[in-house]
Amino acid sequence: RLRAEEEQKKRKLAGGVGFEVMQQPPVKLEPPSGTRDFYPDDYRLQTWLFDKFHAAARASGFELFDAPVLERQELYKRKAGEEITSQMYGFVDGDGEEVTLRPEMTPTLARMALGRAHSQILPLKWYSIPQCWRYEAIQRGRKREHYQWNVDIIGCRSVSAEVELLSTAVFFFKSVGITNADVKIKVNSRKVMGDVLAAAGVPTESFAPVCVILDKLDKIGAEAVEEQLLEVAKLPADVSKRVLAVLACPNLDALRTLAKDSGVSDGEGMKDLESVFELANAYGFGDWLKFDASLVRGLAYYTGVVFEAFDVRGELRAIMGGGRYDRLLSLYGAMTEVPACGFGFGDCVIVELLKERGQLPHLPRNVDVVVAPFSADMQGPAMTVAAGLRAGGARVDLMLEAKKKAGAAFDYANRVGAEYIAFVAPNEFSQGKVRFKDLRVEDEDRKQVDLNLNELDRALDA
Numbered sequence: 115r116l117r118a119e120e121e122q123k124k125r126k127l128a129g130g131v132g133f134e135v136m137q138q139p140p141v142k143l144e145p146p147s148g149t150r151d152f153y154p155d156d157y158r159l160q161t162w163l164f165d166k167f168h169a170a171a172r173a174s175g176f177e178l179f180d181a182p183v184l185e186r187q188e189l190y191k192r193k194a195g196e197e198i199t200s201q202m203y204g205f206v207d208g209d210g211e212e213v214t215l216r217p218e219m220t221p222t223l224a225r226m227a228l229g230r231a232h233s234q235i236l237p238l239k240w241y242s243i244p245q246c247w248r249y250e251a252i253q254r255g256r257k258r259e260h261y262q263w264n265v266d267i268i269g270c271r272s273v274s275a276e277v278e279l280l281s282t283a284v285f286f287f288k289s290v291g292i293t294n295a296d297v298k299i300k301v302n303s304r305k306v307m308g309d310v311l312a313a314a315g316v317p318t319e320s321f322a323p324v325c326v327i328l329d330k331l332d333k334i335g336a337e338a339v340e341e342q343l344l345e346v347a348k349l350p351a352d353v354s355k356r357v358l359a360v361l362a363c364p365n366l367d368a369l370r371t372l373a374k375d376s377g378v379s380d381g382e383g384m385k386d387l388e389s390v391f392e393l394a395n396a397y398g399f400g401d402w403l404k405f406d407a408s409l410v411r412g413l414a415y416y417t418g419v420v421f422e423a424f425d426v427r428g429e430l431r432a433i434m435g436g437g438r439y440d441r442l443l444s445l446y447g448a449m450t451e452v453p454a455c456g457f458g459f460g461d462c463v464i465v466e467l468l469k470e471r472g473q474l475p476h477l478p479r480n481v482d483v484v485v486a487p488f489s490a491d492m493q494g495p496a497m498t499v500a501a502g503l504r505a506g507g508a509r510v511d512l513m514l515e516a517k518k519k520a521g522a523a524f525d526y527a528n529r530v531g532a533e534y535i536a537f538v539a540p541n542e543f544s545q546g547k548v549r550f551k552d553l554r555v556e557d558e559d560r561k562q563v564d565l566n567l568n569e570l571d572r573a574l575d576a
């Protein structure tokens with residue numbers, strides 16, 4: 115009881131008179147396992163982040179699209195042993211339809227591009243910030259949802275598309291104060307890897323599942339990867355060793371030499387890979403890129419250049435990842451191969467990175483004006499004042515109950531982060547005036563202006 119009274123007193127002091135909750139409420143108050151609530155304080159940061167995503171995509175001419183979080187499971191039925199398809203948050207709905215909360219956005223994008231194929235003029239430059247889902251055994255304790263900024267270009271065969279994607283990602287990083295001292299982007303090519311691994315003895319049909327296994331290298335180490343290459347991908351021991359040797363190539367020259375020694379001529383894949391670095395230099399962000407022969411990414415459908423942004427200190431999981439997926443649209447029904455590439459950029463690791471760097475923005479709650487009715491019968495006039503100020507573009511928090519003491523109105527204004535407070539009192543109002551105080555300065559310096567009612571829509575300018 116004493117604790118409850120103490121809490122109540124604290125709340126009263128803060129001006130926010132809350133309410134008591136039962137020790138054992140009849141409903142759980144936390145969100146489902148692995149999911150997040152975004153209270154207003156949290157959502158101001160999420161909005162800040164999404165605004166940066168929107169700004170970077172808009173700066174490069176990408177168009178925003180969206181789609182239902184619910185998709186048919188058939189969109190993700192790939193047999194390459196990917197985690198993303200084995201952890202679908204799926205169910206059978208009332209119509210007997212096998213559906214799922216989408217685990218990723220690219221298949222939806224492909225479905226939508228095909229759905230309007232006859233009317234789309236290529237290239238499509240589309241982006242979205244979908245919430246994506248996975249269902250994991252609770253003991254892993256990992257999150258089951260995240261928001262993932264997706265940026266994609268459909269219809270461009272040239273690696274200039276990959277470079278445009280990388281440019282958009284770098285634009286975002288710079289917009290949040292991240293430099294290439296904090297983050298770099300690994301680049302590789304599945305086309306080159308495919309040629310070299312085929313020469314090393316990896317059957318074409320095993321290439322995608324082998325990439326899914328190789329993608330685990332950083333997480334489970336070479337021994338465990340080699341074991342999976344033997345047990346899961348059924349590769350002979352000598353081939354598995356050759357595969358790992360390819361990934362150990364320290365640079366592009368070493369990979370080129372290894373390719374040549376394996377009888378793989380310098381094909382389109384290597385030329386594309388080199389073009390990525392050349393064009394990135396032309397774009398001014400070549401110093402953000404780093405060739406990495408061990409980069410394969412974990413999605414089966416990548417077919418060409420792949421890339422992944424990582425924190426240079428190596429303390430965090432991948433920040434962003436993407437690549438070319440030229441065969442996905444024909445897999446879903448396009449009569450010809452439709453070139454495509456894109457990336458996914460999660461909302462969590464980037465926030466961890468900014469937090470660690472002390473670069474999260476300070477985003478206090480704020481409004482322009484609190485309008486405070488002097489008494490209950492001034493509530494109507496206070497609404498008139500609020501409407502006038504809003505007509506001029508002001509963000510107005512109208513107090514919905516008059517406070518007996520002016521101090522309580524000032525406390526409320528401070529709590530909501532108001533820059534000004536407008537008192538609506540009977541005497542001034544009867545003379546067509548409102549008492550306006552500037553809260554941004556200390557009490558003694560506070561200007562007090564009596565505003566005419568018919569000037570309210572220009573009040574803030576004044």
Ligand SMILES: Nc1ccc(Br)nc1
Nearest residue numbers: 217246247248258259
């Ligand atoms: N695909 C996926 C979905 C949700 C989360 Br959290 N991570 C990955």
